[in-house]
Amino acid sequence: MDVRLLKCFVAVFEERSITKAAQRVFVSQPSLSSAIKQLEAELGVALFERHKRGVNLTDEAHQLYPLALQSLGQMEKMARLFAHKALTLPIALGNFHDVSPSLYAKFLAHAKAEDAALSFELLDHEDKLCQARLTLDVFKKEDELFVPLWEEDYVLCVPKNHPLATKDKVGIAELNDFNFIECVVCEAHQQTLSLLASEGFAVNIVAKAQHKTQVRHLVSAGVGISFLPTGVLETAADLVQVRLQAPRMFRRIGLTLPATDSTKAAQAALLAACASWKG
Numbered sequence: 303m304d305v306r307l308l309k310c311f312v313a314v315f316e317e318r319s320i321t322k323a324a325q326r327v328f329v330s331q332p333s334l335s336s337a338i339k340q341l342e343a344e345l346g347v348a349l350f351e352r353h354k355r356g357v358n359l360t361d362e363a364h365q366l367y368p369l370a371l372q373s374l375g376q377m378e379k380m381a382r383l384f385a386h387k388a389l390t391l392p393i394a395l396g397n398f399h400d401v402s403p404s405l406y407a408k409f410l411a412h413a414k415a416e417d418a419a420l421s422f423e424l425l426d427h428e429d430k431l432c433q434a435r436l437t438l439d440v441f442k443k444e445d446e447l448f449v450p451l452w453e454e455d456y457v458l459c460v461p462k463n464h465p466l467a468t469k470d471k472v473g474i475a476e477l478n479d480f481n482f483i484e485c486v487v488c489e490a491h492q493q494t495l496s497l498l499a500s501e502g503f504a505v506n507i508v509a510k511a512q513h514k515t516q517v518r519h520l521v522s523a524g525v526g527i528s529f530l531p532t533g534v535l536e537t538a539a540d541l542v543q544v545r546l547q548a549p550r551m552f553r554r555i556g557l558t559l560p561a562t563d564s565t566k567a568a569q570a571a572l573l574a575a576c577a578s579w580k581g
Contacts, residue, residue, distance in 0.1 A: 318356045482507050509526060
């Protein structure tokens with residue numbers, strides 16, 4: 303049944319007047335009268351008895367009124383449901399697993415505060431369903447934008463009982479012959495090993511890992527020492543961080559997404575959050 307007809311019926315029922323009801327629903331009196339006649343024809347009953355001062359209600363009108371209110375209420379409820387969905391901006395956001403947990407959470411909170419309509423589905427940064435990724439600049443693809451958000455310095459990390467744990471900073475020569483844990487995909491580790499080799503020193507590589515968190519666990523286990531970004535060490539209370547007297551090593555974390563998607567609503571909201579991000 304046409305919702306418009308029910309709205310016209312309710313207006314006439316409550317106003318007891320075609321004129322007032324027409325003003326209420328913003329239609330002309332002939333249009334309202336036509337709508338009531340159409341509804342009466344569909345139902346096969348008379349709903350109103352018309353007279354000079356307005357209308358009288360029939361028994362059928364009294365029976366229809368609560369049902370009409372219920373139907374209109376359900377229609378409004380459905381409209382609100384879909385209006386709510388229209389206001390949400392779902393985004394499948396991938397994240398690199400070893401980034402700073404505090405800054406990651408801070409960025410999510412910042413983005414949500416900037417646009418409350420954002421609705422996150424968090425995935426691994428290599429998941430094919432990702433619409434955007436919070437990851438390292440080295441993982442940016444050719445067709446993607448990269449917006450830098452923060453940097454994490456690499457520091458030497460050692461167990462608390464290690465000989466280097468009491469030092470504020472160490473030079474390259476002091477790493478000679480110490481057991482070292484290598485992250486095989488890490489450019490910073492490769493740069494350090496190359497720097498040591500160029501100085502005529504060597505480290506004893508006793509273990510290798512694919513991820514920084516795995517390296518951290520090996521250092522905590524006392525297997526050896528290594529270099530890790532400060533973000534990975536935020537929750538490593540059992541390890542000591544020592545500065546290395548060498549050229550700065552760091553990694554850059556930011557938002558990547560396909561350039562062709564930058565104008566889509568959710569992606570545009572994320573880019574706007576990046577623009578206002580203070581770190």
